[in-house]
Amino acid sequence: MAEVRFENITATYGKKTILKDFSLTVNSNExxxxxxxxxxxxxxxxxxxxxxxxxxxGKITVxxxxxxxxxxxxxxxxxxxxxxxxxxxYAVWPHMxxxxxxxxxxxxxxxxxxxxxxxxxxxLELVHMTTYxxxxxxxxxxxxxxxxxxxxxxxxxxxxxxxxxxxxxxDAKLREEMLLEIRLIQSRLKSTVLYITHDQQSxxxxxxxxxxxxxxxxxxxxxxxxxxILHPANKFTFEFIGVSNMIPVTCKGEKICLDCGVDxxxxxxxxxxxxxxxxxxxxxxMNDVVFDEKSDVKAQVVSxxxxxxxxxxxxxxxxxxxxxxxxxxxAKLSGVPEDGATVGIRFVNPRFYDAKEEHSEAV
Amino acid sequence: MKLFxxxxxxxxxxxxxxxxxxxxxxxxTFVLLIIIVLIPIFMxxxxxxxxxxxxxxWSLDLSMFKTQLTDTKNLSAMWNTVxxxxxxxxxxxxxxxxxxxxxxxxDIPAKGLMRAxxxxxxxxxxxxxxxxxxxxxxxxxxxxxxxxxxxxxLESAPLNINSIWGIVFVEVxxxxxxxxxxxxxxxxxxxxTLEECARIAxxxxxxxxxxxxxxxxxxxxxxxxxLILTTSLAHFGVPSIIGYSQGIYTLPTRIYAVIxxxxxxxxxxxxxxxxxxxxxxxxxxxxxxxxKILSSGSYDIIKGKSTRPTLxxxxxxxxxxxxxxxxxxxxxxxxxxxxxxxxxxxxxxGLPLKLENFSLIQYTRVFKGGGTIDSIKNSLFASITAGxxxxxxxxxxxxxxxxxxxxxxxxxxxxxxxxYAIPGTVLSIGVILAWQGSILNINLYNTIWxxxxxxLARYLSxxxxxxxxxxxxxxxxLEEAARACGASHTESLSDITLPLIRPAxxxxxxxxxxxxxxxxxxxxxxxxxxxxxxxxxxYGLRDAGMIPQAAALATVAIGIIIILNTLVNYIxxxxxxx
Numbered sequence: 001m002a003e004v005r006f007e008n009i010t011a012t013y014g015k016k017t018i019l020k021d022f023s024l025t026v027n028s029n030e031x032x033x034x035x036x037x038x039x040x041x042x043x044x045x046x047x048x049x050x051x052x053x054x055x056x057x058g059k060i061t062v063x064x065x066x067x068x069x070x071x072x073x074x075x076x077x078x079x080x081x082x083x084x085x086x087x088x089x090y091a092v093w094p095h096m097x098x099x100x101x102x103x104x105x106x107x108x109x110x111x112x113x114x115x116x117x118x119x120x121x122x123x124l125e126l127v128h129m130t131t132y133x134x135x136x137x138x139x140x141x142x143x144x145x146x147x148x149x150x151x152x153x154x155x156x157x158x159x160x161x162x163x164x165x166x167x168x169x170x171d172a173k174l175r176e177e178m179l180l181e182i183r184l185i186q187s188r189l190k191s192t193v194l195y196i197t198h199d200q201q202s203x204x205x206x207x208x209x210x211x212x213x214x215x216x217x218x219x220x221x222x223x224x225x226x227x228x229i230l231h232p233a234n235k236f237t238f239e240f241i242g243v244s245n246m247i248p249v250t251c252k253g254e255k256i257c258l259d260c261g262v263d264x265x266x267x268x269x270x271x272x273x274x275x276x277x278x279x280x281x282x283x284x285x286m287n288d289v290v291f292d293e294k295s296d297v298k299a300q301v302v303s304x305x306x307x308x309x310x311x312x313x314x315x316x317x318x319x320x321x322x323x324x325x326x327x328x329x330x331a332k333l334s335g336v337p338e339d340g341a342t343v344g345i346r347f348v349n350p351r352f353y354d355a356k357e358e359h360s361e362a363v
Numbered sequence: 364m365k366l367f368x369x370x371x372x373x374x375x376x377x378x379x380x381x382x383x384x385x386x387x388x389x390x391x392t393f394v395l396l397i398i399i400v401l402i403p404i405f406m407x408x409x410x411x412x413x414x415x416x417x418x419x420x421w422s423l424d425l426s427m428f429k430t431q432l433t434d435t436k437n438l439s440a441m442w443n444t445v446x447x448x449x450x451x452x453x454x455x456x457x458x459x460x461x462x463x464x465x466x467x468x469x470d471i472p473a474k475g476l477m478r479a480x481x482x483x484x485x486x487x488x489x490x491x492x493x494x495x496x497x498x499x500x501x502x503x504x505x506x507x508x509x510x511x512x513x514x515x516x517l518e519s520a521p522l523n524i525n526s527i528w529g530i531v532f533v534e535v536x537x538x539x540x541x542x543x544x545x546x547x548x549x550x551x552x553x554x555x556t557l558e559e560c561a562r563i564a565x566x567x568x569x570x571x572x573x574x575x576x577x578x579x580x581x582x583x584x585x586x587x588x589x590l591i592l593t594t595s596l597a598h599f600g601v602p603s604i605i606g607y608s609q610g611i612y613t614l615p616t617r618i619y620a621v622i623x624x625x626x627x628x629x630x631x632x633x634x635x636x637x638x639x640x641x642x643x644x645x646x647x648x649x650x651x652x653x654x655k656i657l658s659s660g661s662y663d664i665i666k667g668k669s670t671r672p673t674l675x676x677x678x679x680x681x682x683x684x685x686x687x688x689x690x691x692x693x694x695x696x697x698x699x700x701x702x703x704x705x706x707x708x709x710x711x712x713g714l715p716l717k718l719e720n721f722s723l724i725q726y727t728r729v730f731k732g733g734g735t736i737d738s739i740k741n742s743l744f745a746s747i748t749a750g751x752x753x754x755x756x757x758x759x760x761x762x763x764x765x766x767x768x769x770x771x772x773x774x775x776x777x778x779x780x781x782x783y784a785i786p787g788t789v790l791s792i793g794v795i796l797a798w799q800g801s802i803l804n805i806n807l808y809n810t811i812w813x814x815x816x817x818x819l820a821r822y823l824s825x826x827x828x829x830x831x832x833x834x835x836x837x838x839x840x841l842e843e844a845a846r847a848c849g850a851s852h853t854e855s856l857s858d859i860t861l862p863l864i865r866p867a868x869x870x871x872x873x874x875x876x877x878x879x880x881x882x883x884x885x886x887x888x889x890x891x892x893x894x895x896x897x898x899x900x901x902y903g904l905r906d907a908g909m910i911p912q913a914a915a916l917a918t919v920a921i922g923i924i925i926i927l928n929t930l931v932n933y934i935x936x937x938x939x940x941x
Contacts, residue, residue, distance in 0.1 A: 052843050078846035079854075091844035095862050104858070108849035152848065 002063030002159045002192060003028040004049070009058035011044050018044045019055070019217045026160065026209075028063075031186055031193040033203035036213030037240065042196045044217075046164050049194070050085060051078035062159045079108070084153030088165040090145045092137045098124065098148050099133040105156045123155040124148075126185055143174045154185070160192045167202065179205050200241050204229075212237050235353040238283050245289065245322040246281045248355065256282070256352070261318030264297045266347070279355040286312070287325040288348040291334055295344035301337050311336060315343065384852050385767045392763045393771075395756060396778040399820050402802065403793025404785065410796050411637045431637040440612040445645060446527060447602065447613060448595040451534040456588045458535060459542025460580075462688070467550035468576070470674045471685055478547070483696050485540040486928055488881040488898070490600025491917045493533050494905060495699030497604055498706055498914075500524035506702070506716065525609045533601050536695040538594060542587030549583035550576070568675065589650070596646050597786025599884040600898075604905070614642040615788040619887060622792075632795055635888075639789040650784060700921070707914035725915040729904070735916060737893065738900035739923075745811055745886075745896060746879035749818035754872040756819070757826025758864065765834040766842075766860075783824040790820050791888040809891030817885045822878070826871035833867030834860075873931045881924060 004026040011019040018041040026032040036042050047053035049060060051067065054075060060068040062083070067076045092101055102120040111119070124130045127147035137145055146166060153161055163182070167175045179202055186193055197203050203210055203225075210228050212221045214236050221233040232238035239246070248259040249266070256266045266282075299317040311331055313324040324345070326336075337343050414424040431437055465471055466478050484492075499507040502523035511521050523529065557579065561571045577584075599615040606612065612620065618635045625631020677684060706712065708721040729735050760779050764772045782790055794817040800806040807813040837860055845855035883898030890899045897920055904913035 050843070050847050052846065077851070078843075079849045079851050081847070082849075083847055085844060085847040087840040087844060089838055089840055091838065091840040093841060093845075093859055093863075104845070104850075105848035108854070149844075152844075156849075 002065075004160050004192065004194065005059075005061045006045065006049070007059040007061075009045070009048060009055045009060065011041070011048055011053065011055040013044070017217070019048075022058070022217065022219060024211055024219055024222070026192055026194050028192050029190045030208040031183070031195055031206055032209045032211060033195045033197060033207035034211045034213060035197055035200050035203045035240075037215050038198050040213045040215050041217035042198075042213060043164060046085075046162055046194070046196055049081075049162060050083055051076060051081050065159070082156070082159050084156070084158035084161040086146070086149045086153050086161070086163045086166045088168055090137075090142075090149045090169075092145045092148050092152075094137050097134050097136055098129060098140070101137070101148055102152045102155050105152060109156060120151075120155055123151040126154060126188075127151045127181070143170050143178065146170065146178065150182070150185070154189070154191075158191075160194060161186075162194045162196070164196045165198070166195075168197075168199070175202065182206065212240065232351070235281075235283065238351060238353075243286050243323060243325075245284050245286060246353075247284065247317070247320060247322065249280050249282045249352065251280070258282075258297070258318065260320040262297075266297075266350075281353050281355045282347070283351045283353060284347045284349070286323040287327070288350070289322065289324040290346045290348055291324075291326065291330070291337065291343050292346040293344045295346045297345050297347075298342055299345050301339050301341050301343060303339055304336070313337075315345070317345070388759065389763050389767055389769045392760050392775060396760065396775065399756075399816065399823065400778050400781055403790060403797045403817075403820060404781065405793075406796035406801070407636045407639050407643075407789065407793045410633055411640045414633075427633055428637050428640065431634060431641065436612065437614075437617060437638060437641070440614050440617040441641060441645060443527060443602075443606075443611060444596060444613040444615075444642070445649075447530050447534065448592055448649065450531045451538060451595040452588055452592045454531065455535045455539040455591045456542050456584060459539040459587060460546055460577075460584055462539070462691070463543045463546035463550060464572075464576075465684060465688065467547045468675055469677050469684075471677060471681060471688070473685070477688060477692070480692050480696060481543060482540060484537045485544065486877065486924055487537060487696070487700075488600070488883070488920070488924075489534065489537040489598070490604055490883050490898070490902065491703060491881075491921065492537055492695075492699045493601040493604040494901075494910075494913065494917065495702040496524050496529070496533050498702050498910070499698070500529070502609075504713070525605055525611070527606075527611060530602050530605050530611070530613075533605060534595055534598065537601075538591045541590040541594070542584060545583040545587040546580050549580045553579055592649055593646060593784060593786070596642070596649060597788055597884065599788055599887060600902070603902075614638060614645065615786060615884065618642070618788050618792065622888060632792065635792045636796060639786075639792050642786055642789055646784060646786060703914045703917050703921070706911055707918045709911045709914075712910040725911040726919075729912040729915045732912070734895055734900060738895040738897050739919075741811055741814075741894055742880055742897035745814050745818060746876045748815050749822060749879050750872045750876035752815075753819055753822050753826045753875045754830075754868050757823055757828075757871055758830040758868055760823070760827050761830035761834050762860075765831055766839065779827045780824050782820045787817075787821050787882070787884040788888065791817050791885050794820065794889065809894065811894045814886050814889045814894060814896065817889055818875070818879050821885060822875040825874045826868075829867045829871040829874060830864060833864040837863050869934065870931075873927075877924065877927060877931070880927070881920065 006022060006024045009019050009022040010017065011022075022041075022045065024032075024034070024045075034042055034045070044053065048055045048068070055068065055070065057070040058068070059066065059070065062081075065076075066072070066074050067081055068074060093104075096104070099117070099120055102123050103116050106116045106119055121130060121133065124133060127150050129144065129147050129151060132140060132144060132148075137148065140148070146169075150163075150166070153163075166182075167178045170178060182193075182195075183206055185191075195203070195206060207225055210221075210223065210225050211219060212228060212233075214220045221228055221237050223231075228237060229241060232241065238244055250257050250259045252263075252265070258264045258266065297317070299315045299322075302314040302316050302321060304314075305312045309328055311326045311328075313326065314321050315324055411428055412423060412425060413421045414427070415421050462481060466474055466481065471477070497505070499505045500520075500522045501508065502520050502525050505520065505522075505524065508520035508522055511517065512519075515521070524532070553576070558571050558575050561575045562568075566574065597615060598613075599619060602611065602613040603616045603619065606616065618638045621638065622631045622635045625634065705716055707725055708723070709716070710720050710722050710724060714720040757779075760775060763769065764776050769775075794813055795808065798805055798807040798813055798816060800808075807816065841859050841863070842855045845859045846852070850858060881898060883896075883902050886896040886899050887902060890896060895903065897916075901913050901916050901920065904910075904916060
């Protein structure tokens, strides 16, 4: 398996530019989850990699092999790129049996007949589908069809395995199972995987590295999952990953003040050497809002939901309703406030962003 | 004409693979459609308004069009055409919806059998029906008229089929299945919860039918009605057989008469072309009007899972309605069929229908007489060739429009659907004008190929529609997955796409083959001495007064059609079962 590099890819669809100077590297033997909202250009990137779409400029390499280079006028046709793909809608051919589906890539590579069956069955074994070898796809459930699609992508030694939203069409429980299985298969085969999704939850579960794309098609952060959760590069990443509260704030002298109908001063120093914009927002994750009787900042509980392992609250701070998550441990220790009760709250680990600019860097 | 969006620097990058195949397919489609569809239509318009002077230059000449337009014969023909089409559409649509609802939604007995029987008029050639009714109800001695006159001691025939209303009656009998079949299908696919919700909300059964069921099936009704309208406007067989003796002309029969009288001279064909422009104008006006009245919005709710709708209980009306259905079937299917078969056994036309007057002599005569065997061969050859070529070409157009999506795909779609709205008679004239030597000296006149070319233009939209619908079901990711698995573009087409749409292609073939086998409207203007089709041969025999022989050949034709239809059902079913 090999490393995949996108260098300065620009891709347009009609007059609309989808990707502009996009660069990204998928490390060898790792799972990279590319996460972004719907319509941000994830699938366009996959199509460029597969050779189903031609970028306007840039370069794509897999290992030492150049698949596309606009300057050198190289564009390897799709069928010669040696990339395994699993599509969102499975794309299992309905007129072929499971075995025929999985054998197809081998047939196209002129593998000897005896070997085809053996290798196809081995691939089916990986996804626990050997008993269904002679079934037609329409006799299978969605999850089973997806397994067939994965087996078909694994059956040849592709340089890289691309999965474009492979589990979106499955139900929640099956999704969980498939994620574990993909992880297992990957670690067994040491594959390089580019996993595309808009669902950050499954990305967190699966990835070695994560890359976040903004709606405009640019890459806004690349790193490990911890990195991205703990040190979001900008407001977009912060808001996109996890549930977050955005509370308007202003700067009064050296102190930062809430600006939502109540003007509590916050116990936060202005970061040194930065200018504070006129209109700013404070971003704080729902589990970073802590009930604290001693705090000056008071809010009212509007409603709460018990979710088994935690409580979720809607609380009213001035005219702004914010969300709070309280773990069971906290609930045990500090009690569960009633609806309508006034509580003191404290913000842990707040971040400040310019309210006007959507994609500004953190101050 | 810039067909493709592309980055010119990179045009050569593909090593000539995917792009060039797509490009080749697109260009082929354009060229073929222009040759088959656009040129004949252009030729009609051009020849109507332009004339070649002796100096060899073409000049604008409106006199031909003016003379045709002011000729009272033509005007009355136009009026007849409109009247017949109007009433046929109205009555046919009402009948189609009524029977569709009865067989699709009520608890009337013997539904399966009746549905099969109600589809018979669709495959029955209307002009054979017209022949049968002319035998029965001819104002001067139809068999049924004679029977009534004897029974009731009447001086003159009580019924006369040879009138505008006779034509309407016969056309309705054979065209109402257009609406019937569409609406039955829509009713079956309709989500029954839509009706159930209305009932739960407090609506009466009749309110549900009026306010929910009918509006939801409106697109199907509208599509079927449109088909009746355009077919009736362009139809030649029925008005010709029933109206000719009384001097009742419609535009298509008028066009035939004009060309026939002129003995195939260019002047006659030009007159025909001018009348064709008139006919096209009438059809276009009708289409626009129809569009205004029944704007066909499509409701997605009709699609989807098919669950058995709840059937409406007819209670006391059950058996009277059943009897009514049976009588309808008797009148429109059994009576004409029996009549044709009986007459085919008569020693001479006009003899009473008694066993002593029956023999097989007409069959030996018709097959011994010149041209019959040839006409069957011609029809088989032309229909099979047209069916195969249309199937391939229709799939090609559908593929280009649905999958390659070039910039001008709207133009492609328009061109392939154009003949759908253009009467067969008109297309024939265009084909004559185009392929009798005026373009590149290609002269197909008097050969079977000119008939095939006309069939292609006329039926292409049928196969394109079926292939198009099938291709829409084939998600593009299926082909893309094949590419990623190592299949070239051509291989992905042959391994994945074609096998998936093959059933649709097969049914597309029969959708063309069957009507082409029995049609008379197109070939009546195009046949030459050696290229009579089955329809033309029957028409000719009847026209020459050899009615029992015509009936004998008609019986044979009906036999062939029934055998082929059974074969089709067998083949299509077999494919679905896999």
